[in-house]
Amino acid sequence: xxxxxxDSFVFWGRYQLAExxxxxxxxxxxxxxxxxxxxxxxxxKLEKLPSLxxxxxDTEKVHPQVxxxxxxxxxxxxxxxxxxxxxxxxxxxxxxxxxxKTQGLKVPxxxxxxxxxxxxKNLPTTFGHMLVTNMNAVAQMCMAINNDHxxxxxxxxxxxxxxxxxxxxxxxxxxxSPSGYCAWFKNIDRALRTFYPPVPxxxxxxxxx
Numbered sequence: 001x002x003x004x005x006x007d008s009f010v011f012w013g014r015y016q017l018a019e020x021x022x023x024x025x026x027x028x029x030x031x032x033x034x035x036x037x038x039x040x041x042x043x044x045k046l047e048k049l050p051s052l053x054x055x056x057x058d059t060e061k062v063h064p065q066v067x068x069x070x071x072x073x074x075x076x077x078x079x080x081x082x083x084x085x086x087x088x089x090x091x092x093x094x095x096x097x098x099x100x101k102t103q104g105l106k107v108p109x110x111x112x113x114x115x116x117x118x119x120x121k122n123l124p125t126t127f128g129h130m131l132v133t134n135m136n137a138v139a140q141m142c143m144a145i146n147n148d149h150x151x152x153x154x155x156x157x158x159x160x161x162x163x164x165x166x167x168x169x170x171x172x173x174x175x176x177s178p179s180g181y182c183a184w185f186k187n188i189d190r191a192l193r194t195f196y197p198p199v200p201x202x203x204x205x206x207x208x209x
Contacts, residue, residue: 001035001062002192005052006070009115010040012175013184024182026189034066034192045074046088050095057103064105066196068151068188069096070112072139073174076131078123085131089138097146108195111139111150112188118158118166118173129158151191155183 004010017027017038030036039056041048049071057063075088093111100107113136120128136150143150156163156176163180165172176184 001037001064002066002068002196003064004036004038004068004070004188005049006040007044007074008040008042009073009175010038010070011042013181014038014040016178016181023178024185027185030185030189030192034196043074044071046071046092049092050099053096054099064107066108066110068110068112072114072135073117076120076128080131082134085135086138089135090142093139093142109148110191110195111143113150113152115153115156116158118164149191149195151187153184153187156180
């Protein structure tokens with residue numbers, strides 16, 4: 001079983017699947033072959049990721065064999081500098097590793113890169129992109145040190161407006177459109193194929209908590 005934990009980005013990804021699962025073939029594959037489950041909390045910040053993981057480990061009957069984390073966009077603000085991001089990201093990844101070890105789970109941990117927004121609240125776009133790039137670089141370094149993995153999303157760029165909801169809902173410059181989530185699920189599926197051997201096929205149903 002594979003878990004994806006994160007913020008509203010994961011929340012809306014799960015919502016998209018519930019709306020039309022067949023529209024996302026890579027997600028369908030991941031659900032069938034990897035028993036993919038998604039746990040997203042709107043507004044979640046990095047510091048809350050460990051408690052989200054602990055909550056799911058305490059309440060879910062079956063524990064994961066791989067954990068993917070996708071969070072950080074809510075931590076992008078003008079008061080953070082590179083040093084703050086380094087400390088924040090490093091601490092969260094370490095806390096998650098400790099939780100998994102305490103539970104006796106020797107499972108792969110995968111960081112899914114934060115995706116740059118089309119625009120940021122109270123923040124110049126170029127500065128926001130720089131903070132996101134720095135955050136991902138720090139996370140990738142932490143993953144490499146611990147022999148863990150990360151997912152990049154080169155097929156999703158804020159200049160490609162049709163991949164984001166802002167061309168559908170003008171106020172939303174953060175989350176992806178259906179075509180954007182297709183690209184994101186493709187990257188998730190590719191990472192699972194690379195780092196996690198498939199499990200026996202299961203009957204497909206809509207994602208559930």
